Amino acid sequence: MLKKSLKIVLVLALLLIVVVVGLATFLNTDQYKSALESAIASSTGYQLNIAGDLEVDFFPAMGLTLNDVRLRNPAIPQELASTSAISLRVDRGQLLRGKLLVQELLADDLHINYYVDVNGGAIWDVDNPIRDRQASGESTITGGDDDSNNEIVTVSFDRISIASASIDFQDLSRGSRYSVDDMNLQSSNANLEGRPFSLELDFLFLNKGMTEPIGMGLQSNIVADVNNGNISISDLNFNVTPMLLQGDFIVSNFNDDIRFEGSFETNNFDPQGLAQSLGLNEIDDEFSANSPTSPELAFNFSFSGDQSQFVLDSLSASLGTSEVEADASVRFATELSPANVSYDIVTNAIDLSTLFPDDDPDNDTTTETEETATSIATVATPSREESDTELPLDALNAMNVLGSIYIESLSTEDFYFQDINIFTNVEDGVLDIEIQPTNAYGGIVQGAIRLDGRSADAELSTQLSFNRLNIIEFTSTVSRFNAVTGQLNAEVDYTASGATTNALIDSLSGSTTFAITENSVDIGVIKQVFTAIAALSPTGEAIQQWPDVIQFGELSGYILLDNGIGENQQVKLHMDNFDVTGTGGINLEEESFDYDLSFTVLGEPHTQTIPINELYHNVSWPVDCSAAFDADVTRYCRPDFTQVREIFTQIGTNAARNRLEDVITGQVPDELQDAARGLLRNIFN
Numbered sequence: 001m002l003k004k005s006l007k008i009v010l011v012l013a014l015l016l017i018v019v020v021v022g023l024a025t026f027l028n029t030d031q032y033k034s035a036l037e038s039a040i041a042s043s044t045g046y047q048l049n050i051a052g053d054l055e056v057d058f059f060p061a062m063g064l065t066l067n068d069v070r071l072r073n074p075a076i077p078q079e080l081a082s083t084s085a086i087s088l089r090v091d092r093g094q095l096l097r098g099k100l101l102v103q104e105l106l107a108d109d110l111h112i113n114y115y116v117d118v119n120g121g122a123i124w125d126v127d128n129p130i131r132d133r134q135a136s137g138e139s140t141i142t143g144g145d146d147d148s149n150n151e152i153v154t155v156s157f158d159r160i161s162i163a164s165a166s167i168d169f170q171d172l173s174r175g176s177r178y179s180v181d182d183m184n185l186q187s188s189n190a191n192l193e194g195r196p197f198s199l200e201l202d203f204l205f206l207n208k209g210m211t212e213p214i215g216m217g218l219q220s221n222i223v224a225d226v227n228n229g230n231i232s233i234s235d236l237n238f239n240v241t242p243m244l245l246q247g248d249f250i251v252s253n254f255n256d257d258i259r260f261e262g263s264f265e266t267n268n269f270d271p272q273g274l275a276q277s278l279g280l281n282e283i284d285d286e287f288s289a290n291s292p293t294s295p296e297l298a299f300n301f302s303f304s305g306d307q308s309q310f311v312l313d314s315l316s317a318s319l320g321t322s323e324v325e326a327d328a329s330v331r332f333a334t335e336l337s338p339a340n341v342s343y344d345i346v347t348n349a350i351d352l353s354t355l356f357p358d359d360d361p362d363n364d365t366t367t368e369t370e371e372t373a374t375s376i377a378t379v380a381t382p383s384r385e386e387s388d389t390e391l392p393l394d395a396l397n398a399m400n401v402l403g404s405i406y407i408e409s410l411s412t413e414d415f416y417f418q419d420i421n422i423f424t425n426v427e428d429g430v431l432d433i434e435i436q437p438t439n440a441y442g443g444i445v446q447g448a449i450r451l452d453g454r455s456a457d458a459e460l461s462t463q464l465s466f467n468r469l470n471i472i473e474f475t476s477t478v479s480r481f482n483a484v485t486g487q488l489n490a491e492v493d494y495t496a497s498g499a500t501t502n503a504l505i506d507s508l509s510g511s512t513t514f515a516i517t518e519n520s521v522d523i524g525v526i527k528q529v530f531t532a533i534a535a536l537s538p539t540g541e542a543i544q545q546w547p548d549v550i551q552f553g554e555l556s557g558y559i560l561l562d563n564g565i566g567e568n569q570q571v572k573l574h575m576d577n578f579d580v581t582g583t584g585g586i587n588l589e590e591e592s593f594d595y596d597l598s599f600t601v602l603g604e605p606h607t608q609t610i611p612i613n614e615l616y617h618n619v620s621w622p623v624d625c626s627a628a629f630d631a632d633v634t635r636y637c638r639p640d641f642t643q644v645r646e647i648f649t650q651i652g653t654n655a656a657r658n659r660l661e662d663v664i665t666g667q668v669p670d671e672l673q674d675a676a677r678g679l680l681r682n683i684f685n
Helices: 002-024 029-044 092-096 129-135 271-277 366-380 393-398 471-475 501-506 524-534 641-667 670-684
Strands: 047-050 054-057 062-072 079-090 099-108 111-116 154-171 176-191 197-207 214-225 230-240 243-252 259-266 297-306 309-319 322-331 339-351 399-411 416-427 430-440 443-452 458-470 484-498 509-522 555-561 569-575 578-587 592-601 620-628 637-639
Touching: 029 047, 393 399, 443 484, 458 471, 471 484, 484 501, 524 592, 524 620, 524 637, 569 592, 578 620, 620 641
Parallel strands: 099 154, 111 154, 339 399
Antiparallel strands: 047 062, 054 062, 062 079, 079 099, 079 111, 154 176, 176 197, 197 214, 214 230, 230 243, 243 259, 259 297, 297 309, 309 322, 322 339, 399 416, 416 430, 430 443, 443 458, 458 484, 484 509, 509 555, 555 569, 569 578, 578 592, 592 620, 620 637
16 A cells, blocks of 8 residues: 555656656647656556646746646556646746755645455556666656656655545455545645655545445654655544544665554544444434443554564553453465464453443333344344355465463353453464363353364364353343253363355264253243143143242253254253153254154152153153244143054053953963963954
8 A cells, every 4th residue: 555655646746747847848738748648658657648728837936737637547447546637836946956846736626546356456556667666776756758867856845735535445355445535635845855744634434334424634744755765654643533543653664674663542432432433333313312321442552563574562452441451463474484473362351231231121112122123133134045154264274373362351241251261273274272261150161172274174173161050140131041040061072074154063063961950940841741641641640730840859961963953963851750852953044943852751760850640651752842943932842642642542551451461360270371361462462
């Protein structure tokens, strides 16, 4: 971007040089227009077209006005820049001393186009002799077609004034687009010789996501010594309501071995206000007066670097009472090694409650609002294909990363994490994330994640451990999950492969094993299922007399996945004398689940926590559990009545057989018992 800016400055400077040469030789205006256009074409590769008149003034000061000026890249039909008029006023005395002092440079309605195609090619890209000379170490500005071309001409601007300028920027390779309108630039004593000068700039900025443009302003003092390759920007003030950014920036030896350094800081400002200014958040006039005040944000940072690396020497930020300290470095890739990134981030307590406030529970329209929001969310939910995201495997193989993140605590209204310590390492295309023991939901979370991106299909492996997590803390916001309370202990071990997120989900294999201690379970669904089963029993059963909530001495289970979550899941839940086993899957796109389960009440020696007639013991009762995620819990599961009737028929048959067997054993003579049993088998088969 620096080279692009210098290129534009050099184009203007070359215009001035050719102007002076032309005036000195008293060319007529038509000849002069041709000379200007030829000079720009031969020196920059751009095509200059002066469609309007060229006006020359000699008194009271030497000056030139170019009307209707347009600049093009000969290879591209789109204009690079255009202006209705450029006016120059030149000091005659300085000109006789070998210097070009422009007393005024005025431009009206200047417009610049900057367009980049999907392949990264910009319309400003041409074979540029000036750029080639800079690369070889030549940094002087010359002009004309005779021997004077070898003499250095110094350019100084006593005053620059550009009014009502505009810029259109579009980069298809990055999907970015924005525009700058009503840009006004004022500068005094501007020069490239190393003498300080001031710059003032204001404009309206419009991003593609914004509904209205936002005003921005920039002021700074500049020292530009182009011949020696040095630029210093001091007392920089960049303003976009409500943020003010101030700082200094120095670039040295950019013609050869470039080095740079700088430091910036902001005032304390409202981040939500800035987001609203930039069009990232919509302003809700109806509720803005009652919305909680967000904590103020402030940050400062310093950086340095050269052709081989960029170093973030320090970054400090505060959001209310939360503070962040960070440093980082990036060593650029070479022919022999990839880019190397290192970082360290340390923060104290971070409270996000004010940024994500809870809805007012007393609002009478809560239910209606939630239903409306659910409906809108359902309509707006992208399809599975649309939400599929390609894994950044190229980036994973293009750099090595080593870093750590420490957060003293992280909280919202719904959760509280403490002592978060995460280490990341990327080496030779393999990402390792290590999560040190972290206090979360009243327990401990720890684990490791590895993503091996060295092949076309990345290999993912996860190993996570949860110890004594208080279930009620992380299910409190979803009422349908409040049926179970207690301390959760779980081990999670999964693998997957693929180049996209959907491919990883579809290939997920492994297990989750869990146990819940100090538990209490709402058995409403179990009671509902067995009430329906008992209705088909010849003897009935007082299921409704069961307690609604039971504490089990043993509550454990597992989930086994084989190539995804959509099907072939194996699940088991054991609660004292009650087992749930089965298979099924989850459909994320339809937001539903479908499981074929068996509910089994176990007899002795298992603890008889759920009391039921022995008739139901050790029988696998078939249950269909399939519903949408947002369905009422009472609709989640129902017995397979056809199979239940068959089971009761079989139970009745077995009971009759057992009674007859007892009769045969007790009352039939020994020599006739075998014949009686054969007759009995023929009857029941």
